[in-house]
Amino acid sequence: MRSWTGFTLVQLVLTLVLLGLIAYFAVPRHGAIVEVRGRAALVKLCEDIRYAQSVAMAGGGFTGVQFLTGAPNEYLVFKTDPSNLITDPWTRQPFRFTFNQQRMAGVELTSVSGLGSDPADRVLFNSLGRPFKSEGGTNIPLTEPATVLLRPCSPSIA
Numbered sequence: 001m002r003s004w005t006g007f008t009l010v011q012l013v014l015t016l017v018l019l020g021l022i023a024y025f026a027v028p029r030h031g032a033i034v035e036v037r038g039r040a041a042l043v044k045l046c047e048d049i050r051y052a053q054s055v056a057m058a059g060g061g062f063t064g065v066q067f068l069t070g071a072p073n074e075y076l077v078f079k080t081d082p083s084n085l086i087t088d089p090w091t092r093q094p095f096r097f098t099f100n101q102q103r104m105a106g107v108e109l110t111s112v113s114g115l116g117s118d119p120a121d122r123v124l125f126n127s128l129g130r131p132f133k134s135e136g137g138t139n140i141p142l143t144e145p146a147t148v149l150l151r152p153c154s155p156s157i158a
Helices: 009-026 030-059
Strands: 063-068 074-079 096-098 107-113 122-125 131-135 138-141 147-152
Touching (some): 030 063, 030 107, 030 122, 030 147, 063 107
Antiparallel strands (some): 063 122, 074 096, 131 138
16 A cells, blocks of 8 residues: 655645745835935935035035936035045045945935025035035025935836
């Protein structure tokens, strides 16, 4: 007489249910990843603005951050004017940070407001660390809060 060996239908169903539960809890959700990247981008932006302020205080003169929304989707940290980028202490390259690439995939610099009109979307710091905006080519102390809006978007895969 021959004996049959194998798994019962109940065992197979239980195994599939357990694998489904493990996959549900173990695999990170896309929304959570975008949220974490958004928070990381916000923290990095705040740190870089503080860095620009500290460079201005240490070296005298104006140091600033220029925000480029739209296609570049980046910001620059510069000394005196945006053509004179300071060195990023982390990468040792000219300080240009682009969103929606590498670690910040899924985050986009959407809009900037409250930082003047000529040139727009730029905050400057003097040797005392005070923030300024540009109006008509003149640096005016920044007295009202400025807003930089970041939003999650679908990451570009290269």
